[in-house]
Amino acid sequence: MNATITTQASESQTNNLRATLLYPPTNGDMRPMDMIKVSATSRSTSVAGAIAGVIRDQGHAEVQAIGASAVNQAVKAIAIAHGYLVLDNIDIICVPSFTEVLIDGQERTAVRISVEKR
Amino acid sequence: MNATITTQASESQTNNLRATLLYPPTNGDMRPMDMIKVSATSRSTSVAGAIAGVIRDQGHAEVQAIGASAVNQAVKAIAIAHGYLVLDNIDIICVPSFTEVLIDGQERTAVRISVEKR
Numbered sequence: 289m290n291a292t293i294t295t296q297a298s299e300s301q302t303n304n305l306r307a308t309l310l311y312p313p314t315n316g317d318m319r320p321m322d323m324i325k326v327s328a329t330s331r332s333t334s335v336a337g338a339i340a341g342v343i344r345d346q347g348h349a350e351v352q353a354i355g356a357s358a359v360n361q362a363v364k365a366i367a368i369a370h371g372y373l374v375l376d377n378i379d380i381i382c383v384p385s386f387t388e389v390l391i392d393g394q395e396r397t398a399v400r401i402s403v404e405k406r
Numbered sequence: 407m408n409a410t411i412t413t414q415a416s417e418s419q420t421n422n423l424r425a426t427l428l429y430p431p432t433n434g435d436m437r438p439m440d441m442i443k444v445s446a447t448s449r450s451t452s453v454a455g456a457i458a459g460v461i462r463d464q465g466h467a468e469v470q471a472i473g474a475s476a477v478n479q480a481v482k483a484i485a486i487a488h489g490y491l492v493l494d495n496i497d498i499i500c501v502p503s504f505t506e507v508l509i510d511g512q513e514r515t516a517v518r519i520s521v522e523k524r
Contacts, residue, residue: 359481360474363517367502381499381524384485399481406499 323350326365328357335365339403340372343380351382351401354389359399366403379406441468444483446475453483457521458490461498469500469519472507477517484521497524 324338335351342349353362370380380403387400442456453469460467471480488498498521505518 356475356478360477360517363477363481363502363519364504367504367517370501370503381501381522383488383499384481385488386482386485399478399485401481404499 323352326351326353326358326362328355328361330358330361330365332361332364332368335361336368336372339365339369343369343373343378343403343405344376347405349403351403352387352389352398353401354391354396354398362399362401366401369403380404381406441470444469444471444476444480446473446479448476448479448483450479450482450486453479454486454490457483457487461487461491461496461521461523462494465523467521469521470505470507470516471519472509472514472516480517480519484519487521498522499524 324335324342326335339349339351351362351366353359366380366382373380382404383402385400385402387398388395389398390396442453442460444453457467457469469480469484471477484498484500491498500522501520503518503520505516506513507516508514
């Protein structure tokens with residue numbers, strides 16, 4: 289489902305934070321969307337900046353994390369991004385779900401968190 | 407801020423999952439609200455049942471977790487509860503934030519996740 293085009297979100301300067309253009313798998317809206325992949329070593333403030341940037345640009349961001357530490361960083365980043373965006377009068381909410389991803393030929397369960405304007 | 411009255415959410419039968427009646431600290435609505443405390447050893451399906459029960463009863467639940475493993479269990483529980491509640495035509499969203507809690511005299515930063523009907 290992931291598109292082959294890869295882009296960097298404006299604030300994602302850390303090497304462990306990647307944003308990939310993809311098409312949302314859950315609804316019929318085929319507008320390209322930024323996927324923010326969070327790892328255990330991602331800095332939550334950097335991820336927060338990336339989320340805030342994508343929300344300002346597109347109004348909707350997708351965050352993906354595999355493993356407890358990465359999920360924790362993702363959730364903290366969303367809490368921080370909430371604080372950033374309140375300053376722009378944007379109130380964000382999120383919806384977590386599970387998704388299967390293929391990593392090095394192995395299927396892993398990732399947590400996908402959809403971040404949206406309320 | 408926590409009220410002294412303690413209750414068990416209907417599905418919270420595991421000993422590491424406690425639901426405490428409290429008053430929401432962030433807004434003026436002083437309706438009592440269930441607080442679901444999640445630990446690293448909480449089973450996410452049990453927590454999901456507790457969240458679904460509180461949402462059905464009150465329309466709003468507060469989940470609190472300290473540490474990466476607990477936050478991960480909490481987020482997985484919300485994703486599972488989302489699936490439970492979709493069967494009742496209830497769509498939930500969540501809003502994470504930080505809060506300071508006193509544990510054994512030490513101040514810890516907890517992640518608080520407000521779960522609401524969309």
